[in-house]
Amino acid sequence: MATFDRRAFLRTTGLAGLAVGLAACGGETPGTGGGDAANGFGSVKLQLSWKKNVEFAGEYFADSKGYYKAAGFDKVELLSGGGSGTSVESGLATGRCWIGLSAPTITAPAILQGAPLKIVGATFQKNPFAVVSLSKNAIKEPKDLVGKRIGVQDSNELVWNALLKANGLDPAQVTRVPFQSDPSMLTSGQLDGYIGFVTSGPVRLRMQGHDPAYLLFADHGLPLVAETFTVTQDTIDNERDKLKAFLTAEIKGWKDAVADPAKSAELAATVYGKDQNLDVKEQTEEAKMQNELIVTPDSKANGLFTITENLIGQNIASLAQAGLNITPEQLFDMSILNEVYKADPSLKPA
Template sequence: MATLDRRAFLRTTGLAGLALGLAACGDSGASGGSGSGSGFGAVKIQLSWKKNVEFAGEYFADSKGYYKAAGFSQVELLSGGGSGTSVESGLTTGRCWIGLSTPTITAPAVLQGAPLKIVGATFQKNPFAIVSLGKSPIQDPKDLAGKKIGVQDSNELVWNALLKANNLDPSSVTRVPFQSDPSMLTSGQLDGYVGFVTSGPVRLKMQGVDAAHMLFADHGLPLVAETFTVTQETIDKERDKLKAFLTAEIKGWKDAVADPAKAAELAAKTYGKDQNLDVAEQTEEAKMQNELVVTPDAKANGLFTMTAELIEQNIASLAKAGLTVKAESLFDLTILDEIYKADASLKLS
């Protein structure tokens, strides 16, 4: 699937994103609900990919009126993906107010001088994984030795970082050119491939194939994903507005976590109805992604929060990927801290 290649590129390289600003936040697709809401007016959120169940929390926040109740007359959900779409360039050109991205894309932008900050992380764990067959699972990095692993060129950065994090000699693994065709795995041409845990194993399961996975985040490369990214100016001058928005997002994601079936229905039948999504598959993907959203720390501290330890782990992981950036230059979790201090009921029960 070519779409996964583009998706992987956007999430793991991103270095060309700032040069593509005018293409950044196009394709609004289904937008947020309009209405007579007051206070903060209309804003645009740039999604990291096309409208599937990955953005279920945003769909709930829109359809259940959480955005409107927070004071927004409209929150427009801009589709990501496609040629050259970049949250970072959209933010720096003002074509979107907030976006969902990932540290491996935002960090290069910050290192190039973009005044951006990550203020929360929907996925406490990045979905990158080694997907393999249940009958011969790859469950530990040491299992990679002597194996044939499919790796897209666009995933080279994160693949090399995984090898470095686990002190694995690249020559001990046979890297096979890969274009997201799972039949290479089921036919025995590959022992595993680099893919997303939220989609690869689910699609194989839907085909009746028993699949296994090994999350990069659990094996030396902890990185968050679907990170809420804004400009420093938004933090400095629109803090209350940002708090209101993130509060609505928290409510939406609490609903999404609690009801994967409804999340899939909203994705397939309303917000992503032009994507030809399968409700059953989207439901399984929603269940899988809940494992990335809800961790013990997220339960204890609230959705989107990052502990100091997790932030430092992300900084260390970025360094393994060749991106040396200071935590205070990339993350600002004080907004979420203030939200949960003011209303502890927003935490997961």
């Protein structure tokens, strides 16, 4: 079972020296394979935010169905993230990856320390973080937190406090319990709820015979996008066509993934993540859950990965609640995706 450390809304590990490292990476980033529009884009490395499970089904489709190759890439290597591995932001600095999947709460601190990075799209329109509970003692609204015992990892303390602040709750009204991602603390009655991913926690509880409930952060005062495509400013400035080609392949892959949760699970469990001992049934249910975070009225209207100005503003406000004061222009650049959809409107949902 994956832990939730990598899903911390603020992680500073690996950020020391990041700005210097990225500033030194002028021109072609080391280790990306080179290539240009005339001769194809060569090989690139995409760093995932976690180990290879169904969260990255769109990437599996883009690879297995040849969308990357059709876009001009010889190969797109999918690098596992998570655990004690290098963060996407550090990976971009060192040339370990050319593009990565991260989160605003990880990328923003790097930018504020001087790293020339930008988010150019988001797979998840809603961040999956939630307070997971059981229906017999359900926590569905912020007011339900009062008097409850909630498992919170140290790495999530900042965002936990931001959630309370956004909903006018005093931390003293809730008992915070040290937590290391073990859901049995909930089912055994040691906790009333814990911070986890809505795409996995409730699914696993349900498969174990429990009736779960949850409070999604994104719907209760702390909206943030997730699985964000993060690149260097140099890539935007000097490899724009390459980046547009990559995002085009990604859109095609994720359209397929959204349409077929069962196939998404099969690719995750039997091909790309076959060494992770994944359960196909569980992965299928997780794929269905994550579709609700990916497909929203806005992404239906504007296309996958797009982030509206209104949602960007909400993200900036959420980051401020967590003590990260950054401007939209510093963190986001939606112009690349706008050009992709303008060039090929058929990429938008029917």
